[in-house]
Amino acid sequence: MSQRNLEALDVGAIREAFPILQREFNGEQLVYLDNAATTQTPDPVIDAMSDYYREYNANVHRGIHHLSQEASIAYEEAHDRVAEFIGASGGREEIVFTKNTTEAENLVAYAWGLNELGPGDEIVLTEMEHHASLVTWQQIGKRTGAEVKYIRIDDDGRLDMDHAADLITDDTAMVSAVHVSNTLGTVNPVSDLVDIAHDHDALAFIDGAQAVPNRPVDVEAIDADFYAFSGHKMAGPTGIGVLYGKKAVLEAMQPYLYGGDMITKVTYEESTWNDLPWKFEAGTPQIAEAVGLVAAIDYLEDIGMDRIEAHEQELARYAYEQLGAEPDVEIYGPEPGPDRGGLVGFNLEGVHAHDLASIMNDHAVAIRAGDHCTQPLHDKLGVAASARASFYVYNTTAEIDELAVAIDNARQLFA
Incomplete structure (x- = not known):
């Protein structure tokens, strides 16, 4: 994308909707490059939530009064x-609200994994997994006896898809992978991974925490059985x-949180569960x-969303060029392109x-x-660690220039 087209996004007008970006520290205006976290x-979100609390704050599914x-x-x-946004034609029955992506991963691991996995089963992850996926499935493997395996990454930070094809077998029950790596910026070929999983009758879980915010996502085109992200x-x-x-998969699963609103009928001896998605949303949501x-x-x-994706890719490309031009800066992950998202992980020697x-x-x-x-x-x-600059729709190339200046100050301080 050219600089002219980048300016056509009118980042200046976008920034006006984010009052926090006007904050200053020690006389310098905030440059916020921690968006992957x-x-x-923006004001419209703050206003919508304020309107809720001012106008119709009440518990749901619990009352017949107007506010409820x-x-x-x-x-x-x-x-x-949300279903419309990510292309889920099944509507609300396929959308479960959780606290975050981590809880979504745990929901599937506990509600599906503990009941379906056992010795002889395999769980296939990638070497670039976030702890939300890696630790969760690791612990489920320990509890069930299922073996956890990892798809290798190559020297450029991309998945070794030949290794994936070898690693995923008829013993594989679940393949869980990040859509976009929060460390490398790698955009994984998740549809291909899902196809391999389904060829072996395995389910596929895609962690979209770093994908849904900044690119168009169609869960049905990806064909994942589960897909998760955070607000x-x-x-x-x-x-x-x-x-x-997927509705059929959710219907076959048992809930793992119990209590109000996820039940249909309760006696002293038995309980029956509510319809989707409410059976997975216990308590006040x-x-x-x-x-x-x-x-x-x-x-x-x-x-x-397509413009947001293009904007982030341009910022990542610019940052890669600015930082990568210095011989004492090591950047991790693929070179800029369609398989790299809007973040740059790096270290200064x-x-x-x-x-x-x-x-x-x-x-x-x-x-x-x-x-x-x-x-x-x-x-x-x-x-042991890396630095990470991550970009969003309100960031500019000028802010990346500020990043480069700050890196140079650190370079001189430690010289």
């Missing part, structure tokens, strides 16, 4: 809106995530957060990532430092 929240009816309608229709990484509120599941998530989806779609992030903070540049919940991947890369 949490994006900032309004809240119930908004909450139920939020499921429909706070897509200009929405914290505290709400989404689990998409994230009502205000669901309202906020819908507002975030509306906001992003007004901009255009002679400077620990945490020290680098601290120096960045002195210049009001917010980045991430650490293992990014991918400790085994960092072990494979041979580094």
Whole structure:
């Protein structure tokens, strides 16, 4: 995408919807480049949630009064809106609200994995998995006796699909993979992985936490049995995530959280479960957060998911060029292109990532430092930690220039 087309996105107008971006620290304006962890929240989302609390705050499915009816309608229709956004033709029955992507992964692991897996079964992950997937399935494997295996990554940070084809066999029961790596930025060929899994009658779970916020996603085109993502990484509120599941698969699963609203009938001896998706949403749900998530989806779609993707790719390309031009900067993951998302993980020679992030903070540049919940991947890369700059729709190339200046300050400080 050209700079002219980037400017056509009118990033300046977009930034006006995010008041937090105007904050200053030590006289310098905030440069927020930690979007893979949490994006900032625009006024329309804040306003929608405030309207809920001011106008129709009530518990859902619990009352016949006006406020409860309004809240119930908004909450139920939020499921429909999410289904539309990700191409789930089954509607609300295929959309379960959770706290985040991690809880969605745990829901499937406990409600499906503990009941379906046993010795002789295999769970196939990738070497770039987030701990939300890796630790969850690792522990389910220990409890059930199922073996956990990992698809290799190559030297460029891409999945070795030949290894995937060899590793996934008729003994494989579940394949779980990230759509976009939060450390490498790699965009994985998830549809191909799902096809291989289905060829062996295995289910497929795709972690879309780093994909849904910044690119068009069609869960039916991917054909995953499960797909999960979080609201706070897509200009929405914290505290709400989404689990998409194929209706037939969800219907066959038992719930793993029990209590109010997930039941149909209860006696002292037995209980029966509510319809989808409510049987997986025990207790008072994230009502205000669901309202906020819908507002975030509306906001992003007004901009255009394809334009957001192109914008992030351009920023990643620019950052890769600016940082990669320095011989003492090591960048992880593929070169810029269609299989790289909008983040750059890197290290500056002679400077620990945490020290680098601290120096960045002195210049009001917010980045991430650490293992990014991918400790085994960092072990494979041979580094204890890395720095990560991640971009969103409101970021600019000028902010990447500020990042480069801050890196140079760190370079001189540690020279």
